[in-house]
Amino acid sequence: MNVAIVTVGDEILAGSTTNTNASWLAERLTERGSTVQRILTIPDDRELIADYVDRWSDAFDAVIVTGGIGGTPDDVTVEAVADGLEREFVVHDEIRERLLEKAAAFRDENPELVEEYDLQLDIDAAASIPEGATPIVVTDGWAPGCLVENVYVFAGIPDEMRAMFDSVGDEFQGDSTAETLYTPAPEGSLHEALEGVTERFDVSVGSYPRSENRPGRIRVSSTDPETVAAAMAWLRDRVETTAPPSTSEGGSK
Template sequence: MEVVILTVGDEVLAGDTTNTNATWLAKQVTDRGATVARILTVPDDCAVIERVVREWSAAFDAVIVTGGLGGTPDDVTADAIADAFGRDLAVDPTVREDVLETVAAYREANPETIEAHDVDIDVDAWAALPAGSRPLINPEGLCPGCVLENVYAFPGVPAEMRALFEQVAGEFGGDTVSMTLHTPQPEGSMVDALTTVREQFDVTVGSYPSGTELNRLKITGTDADAVERAARWLGEHVAITDAPDGAAAERD
């Protein structure tokens, strides 16, 4: 399963917000055996989001979009996804009721804030999703997410994004397995060994040097036995600190 991740937000592109969502989602997806083929951040621009969603939906198994959902003027993701599939926005009664309940709970818990700032929430604007999409009720906040065909849309607030992803996590999977080994050996001294292990066992090996810690070697493939054998082979040809026989390697 090939998955792509699209994060939306001017604040991410400006460096005002760290893109922890993409990193967290990528790990969740790969831990389930799927492959992340692309990660891209785009601005709060409806036309740009629409184009990327339309192209990626046709090219990959699943598209995860996070950010830009809600009822403020810069929240254009729902409109863009609707446009990508030729849909209108619609308000699902269940979603609207949840938004009303969330607003009521906030008013009850924060009466002074409500009074001081004259908070008036457009419930329909916050509850609107692409017509025909599967709503994802948000247990952590106001804004719902949704699934439309192979596109999964989550709010950008990390706690809310994670809560909604957990609702659909079982829909992501694949045959990819990986193992991580650690070595004190300099990257430049392992070129021949890394080339040979890739060719001999039909796996990919990523080398990730560290200036202060042990360097990492991540072995990835679709055959768990081949990955194990590749790890054992590397243990015989590279100075592996944690798994010279492949048995104690860190499983991802």
């Protein structure tokens, strides 16, 4: 399953917000056997978002878009997805009823906040999704995400985004498998082994150089676990190996 990730937000491009969503999603997708082929960050530009959704929904098995979906003027992500897929942007009645109940409960529990900030909630905007889309509702979120065709729209807020992904994560099961070998050898000395393993086995190989605090890595992937295992055994006979770094040392498995 080939997946593209689009993260939307002026604040990410300005450097004021770190794009943890893309790395978190890529890791979870890879764990499930899917292959992430593109990661792109773009501004809160409705036409630009729509253009990428239009083109990438045809080019990839799935597209994940994360960004503002709350119904405020700068939250254009869901509306742009509707544009890109040439669908009307409509109020979803069940979502609207849910948000009305949630807003009433919030006002009852926080009357001082409502009065102090003159809180106005645009229920219809938050309850709108592309026509025919399936809502992705999480308990802690306000506006829902949605699935329309092969495009998944998640909130930009990390906790809400992760909850939305977890609710549909089983849909990203793929058949790719991978193993990682750790080595103290400098990357320049690995050329012969890396060339040899790709000649002998139908695998993809990534080599990542060592740094001061962690060893180098060789990552071998394929759709066939037995081929990966054979390729890794071949490499271990030819490359000096070391134990994986612990997370306390700043590494990751």
